[in-house]
Amino acid sequence: MSNDSPFRAGFGKTPPVLVGRDALLRDFGDAIDLGSWGQERVTLLEGLRGVGKTVMVNALEDVARGRGWVVVSETATPGFAARISESHLPRVLRDLTGPPERRVTAAGFAGASVTTQLVGKNDGVPTLRTQIADITDLLDGRGILFTLDEISLAAREDLEHFVAELQHAIRQDREVAFVGAGLGSAITDLLAARSLTFLRRASRQLLDFLDYEDVLTAIGKPIRDAGRSIDDRSLADAAAGTQGYPFLAQLIGDLAWRANPQNPEISLADVHGAYRKARRTMGSHILEPSLRDLSNTDRTVLAAIAASPGPAKVADLRRTLGVEPRYMGVYRQRLLDAGLIYPVRHGVVDIALPYLREYLHEHVVSDATTERARRRQAFPPPPALPDAVSGEHSGDAEAP
Ligand SMILES: Nc1ncnc2c1ncn2[C@@H]1O[C@H](COP(=O)(O)OP(=O)(O)OP(=O)(O)O)[C@@H](O)[C@H]1O
Numbered sequence: 001m002s003n004d005s006p007f008r009a010g011f012g013k014t015p016p017v018l019v020g021r022d023a024l025l026r027d028f029g030d031a032i033d034l035g036s037w038g039q040e041r042v043t044l045l046e047g048l049r050g051v052g053k054t055v056m057v058n059a060l061e062d063v064a065r066g067r068g069w070v071v072v073s074e075t076a077t078p079g080f081a082a083r084i085s086e087s088h089l090p091r092v093l094r095d096l097t098g099p100p101e102r103r104v105t106a107a108g109f110a111g112a113s114v115t116t117q118l119v120g121k122n123d124g125v126p127t128l129r130t131q132i133a134d135i136t137d138l139l140d141g142r143g144i145l146f147t148l149d150e151i152s153l154a155a156r157e158d159l160e161h162f163v164a165e166l167q168h169a170i171r172q173d174r175e176v177a178f179v180g181a182g183l184g185s186a187i188t189d190l191l192a193a194r195s196l197t198f199l200r201r202a203s204r205q206l207l208d209f210l211d212y213e214d215v216l217t218a219i220g221k222p223i224r225d226a227g228r229s230i231d232d233r234s235l236a237d238a239a240a241g242t243q244g245y246p247f248l249a250q251l252i253g254d255l256a257w258r259a260n261p262q263n264p265e266i267s268l269a270d271v272h273g274a275y276r277k278a279r280r281t282m283g284s285h286i287l288e289p290s291l292r293d294l295s296n297t298d299r300t301v302l303a304a305i306a307a308s309p310g311p312a313k314v315a316d317l318r319r320t321l322g323v324e325p326r327y328m329g330v331y332r333q334r335l336l337d338a339g340l341i342y343p344v345r346h347g348v349v350d351i352a353l354p355y356l357r358e359y360l361h362e363h364v365v366s367d368a369t370t371e372r373a374r375r376r377q378a379f380p381p382p383p384a385l386p387d388a389v390s391g392e393h394s395g396d397a398e399a400p
Pocket residue numbers: 008009010011012013014015017018019020021047048049050051052053054055056218246247248249250251
């Protein structure tokens with residue numbers, strides 16, 4: 001029996017089965033194939049921490065590579081534009097025009113005559129613009145995909161320069177595509193920047209939580225593919241424990257797998273143990289980092305929202321906290337931007353991340369569910385455990 005877990009718990013790790021993202025993968029592939037200026041050729045992915053942005057960026061890169069495109073992949077930290085033009089693109093050019101053997105076998109389409117012709121074409125100091133022009137000429141019909149993960153305005157100058165060149169290349173009908181990814185707040189900031197208005201035409205894709213059926217697949221299939229089994233009840237509890245959160249799908253799957261790797265079947269007890277541990281990990285890996293960036297007042301407002309058993313009226317919060325409407329608006333926006341709360345309807349907000357409410361209560365109740373999950377009727381509540389996750393507070397008011 002193999003001890004090797006098929007699951008990929010942790011950030012940026014491609015899951016064994018990528019569920020729930022088929023439409024996006026297909027639309028992007030189509031945009032590349034059609035050669036029209038399909039809107040998806042410039043795509044912005046946004047979503048909460050741990051929802052699968054990096055994994056999706058990687059999957060879209062694979063789509064482009066599968067069509068013979070060159071991929072240049074960066075993280076949006078200051079200096080990324082220089083890294084692209086001083087390191088990535090020279091490497092791509094070398095690969096395309098390098099020694100003859102390589103040219104023929106690896107690239108397979110850059111003939112010697114084309115190369116000689118092009119080398120002299122843009123002499124002088126290469127810029128992002130001339131590099132993109134040279135490379136797309138050499139690629140002859142195929143193109144370059146640029147990807148930029150963890151977008152934020154911390155790299156604003158680079159973004160301005162890069163986006164201007166991207167816009168130029170697109171205007172010239174060059175075969176280029178761009179995929180950027182970041183938290184919703186960062187994408188909102190990006191689109192608000194006047195110097196980046198070009199990006200407002202991008203296809204903006206919200207990566208959401210997964211549907212229940214998809215989570216069953218995300219957890220069940222890797223287990224079976226790797227030669228073990230899990231019964232329906234245990235799989236159902238494992239899936240319910242994720243609340244549709246991709247990060248938890250890998251983590252709960254992984255922990256359940258490792259509980260008793262020598263057994264051919266993953267048991268209900270393995271799943272419940274995994275669920276308990278995963279909720280603790282969720283606190284240290286997702287919730288704490290999300291809270292770290294908040295001011296004390298933001299946190300107080302968040303705690304007040306968490307204190308209400310379900311969605312909270314902003315007007316009530318304002319009264320409870322004794323803050324003026326315009327300040328309340330600022331806190332509300334910051335918490336929305338951080339992806340910690342979401343608007344239920346006008347004037348009503350609720351906690352967005354699974355188990356955050358419980359975390360903020362500083363204890364975790366065994367049968368607690370988030371209002372977000374209740375709203376998404378299709379998703380069953382998290383499994384009830386024989387005893388409370390934190391080992392205390394089993395008599396919480398929300399217990400059935
Ligand atoms: N569609 C999916 N199906 C199954 N598992 C997924 C899916 N998307 C992401 N995951 C898993 O979720 C975890 C988090 O993914 P990822 O690192 O891409 O999130 P992220 O949105 O980039 O997070 P961050 O905002 O912190 O950068 C990984 O373990 C990954 O394997």
